Structures are given as C-alpha cells and as structure tokens.
Amino acid sequence: MSNNKRLTRYKKGRKSSQTKPHLYDYHYNQPxxxxxxxxxxxxxxxxxxxxxxxxxxxxxIVNNLLPQDCLKYLSDDSxxxxxxxxxxxxxxxxxxxxxxxxHPLTLEDIVSIPQRPxxxxxENYLLIIVPMAILIDHQGFLLEQISLVxxxxxxxTVQEEGQYxxxxxxxxxxxxxxGSIRQQKSGYLAYSIWDAIIDGYFPVxxxxxxxxxxxxxxxxASPTEQTLSKIYQIRQELLSLRR
Numbered sequence: 001m002s003n004n005k006r007l008t009r010y011k012k013g014r015k016s017s018q019t020k021p022h023l024y025d026y027h028y029n030q031p032x033x034x035x036x037x038x039x040x041x042x043x044x045x046x047x048x049x050x051x052x053x054x055x056x057x058x059x060x061i062v063n064n065l066l067p068q069d070c071l072k073y074l075s076d077d078s079x080x081x082x083x084x085x086x087x088x089x090x091x092x093x094x095x096x097x098x099x100x101x102x103h104p105l106t107l108e109d110i111v112s113i114p115q116r117p118x119x120x121x122x123e124n125y126l127l128i129i130v131p132m133a134i135l136i137d138h139q140g141f142l143l144e145q146i147s148l149v150x151x152x153x154x155x156x157t158v159q160e161e162g163q164y165x166x167x168x169x170x171x172x173x174x175x176x177x178x179g180s181i182r183q184q185k186s187g188y189l190a191y192s193i194w195d196a197i198i199d200g201y202f203p204v205x206x207x208x209x210x211x212x213x214x215x216x217x218x219x220x221a222s223p224t225e226q227t228l229s230k231i232y233q234i235r236q237e238l239l240s241l242r243r
Contacts, residue, residue, distance in 0.1 A: 166200030
C-alpha cells in the first residue's frame with residue numbers, strides 16, 4: 001500500500017446507505033481474572049501498524065510496520081505518530097507494549113471494548129480512551145473505541161478497525177505541512193487528534209436532525225405502519241450515541 005493510499009484509505013470502501021450504527025458488544029474478563037491479562041476477541045481485526053514521523057523540515061510515512069521497526073523513528077528531534085489498527089494480534093500488541101514501556105493494565109484497557117471515556121496519567125505517558133463516532137452515508141454512524149498514548153516524542157493511536165476514522169484531516173496537515181502542527185510537540189498532535197474526534201460527532205448530529213425532520217413531516221402528512229418502527233430505531237440510535 002503506497003503512502004498516498006494510506007492517507008486516503010478511510011474515504012474508500014463505503015458501505016451501502018442501509019448501514020446501521022455499530023453498537024458495542026460488551027466484553028469483560030471473568031471476575032477474579034489476573035489484572036493486566038489481555039483477552040483478544042475472536043472477531044477482532046488483524047493488527048496493522050502505520051507510522052508518520054515528522055519534524056519542521058520533513059514528514060516520513062511508513063506502512064505495515066513490524067513493532068520493532070518503530071524504534072528507529074523514536075528520537076528527540078522528531079515526533080512519531082504510530083497508528084495501530086486492529087486488535088487481533090496479541091503478539092504485536094505485547095511487543096508494542098514492551099517497546100513503548102506500557103503498563104500491563106494500559107494494554108488491558110486498550111483491548112477491552114468498550115471502556116468509559118477516561119484520561120489516566122501514567123509514569124511516562126498519558127492514556128486517553130474515548131469513543132469515536134463516524135457518519136456513514138447519512139444513514140447512521142459507526143462507534144468505535146480509540147485509545148491515545150501520549151509520550152514525550154510520540155503518540156500511539158489504537159483503533160478497533162481501519163476502514164473509517166475522523167483523523168484524515170490531521171494526517172493531511174502533517175503531510176502538507178499545513179498550520180503549525182509540524183512545529184509543535186506531541187501534546188499538540190494529541191490535541192489535534194482529540195479535536196478531530198470531537199468534530200466527527202457534528203456531522204452525525206446534523207444527520208439525525210435531518211432524519212428527525214423528515215420523520216416529523218411523514219407523521220404529519222402520511223404516517224404508515226413503518227413510521228413507529230422508524231421512531232423506535234432513531235430513539236435507540238440516539239440513546240446509544242448519548243451513552
């Protein structure tokens with residue numbers, strides 16, 4: 001996969017307009033399980049690693065890395081954004097944990113879907129976990145957990161799957177050196193990613209506003225047997241989004 005394809009891949013492979021919101025299948029370890037134990041869901045997407053390393057002079061984009069390949073990009077004169085897509089490979093995740101000195105409980109939180117939104121200060125990094133909503137063809141949304149590990153000169157983002165996310169604008173700003181992002185430290189990259197995730201909720205909310213308005217017109221003009229089902233469906237989707 002070329003660098004350019006990586007930067008645009010989330011715009012491809014759209015599902016049909018009948019896509020329904022993805023709701024979480026809750027997964028918990030059994031009570032009494034040893035803390036820090038990683039349990040991989042059998043349906044988890046295979047793990048891939050993508051990296052953007054940059055400073056004020058240049059940006060390097062690398063696809064399909066092995067965990068140990070990240071080491072040569074970790075230096076004090078550049079920022080590395082390591083984008084980990086998919087939670088299906090325990091060995092890769094454990095190796096990344098060793099390379100970036102992640103606490104076992106951090107890895108457990110990352111692979112346990114879903115977590116409540118949280119910010120946790122660890123010894124050498126900050127852990128942020130938040131749900132990311134992505135509008136799909138104005139007919140619903142996908143909701144997936146994204147975890148950010150913010151270190152001194154790196155950011156790890158860990159996503160459930162790689163077909164959709166809200167971060168394409170951030171990648172483009174780095175690649176094209178737009179704004180001041182390439183002159184800033186890792187904290188600014190974390191802020192930019194967080195801001196993009198929040199911005200991703202607005203198209204979802206606007207889409208529901210349009211759908212509710214259409215449904216109101218249907219109720220007043222020509223309600224059918226399906227109208228009640230539509231009301232119930234939108235109610236369930238909005239409750240999921242609210243949570």
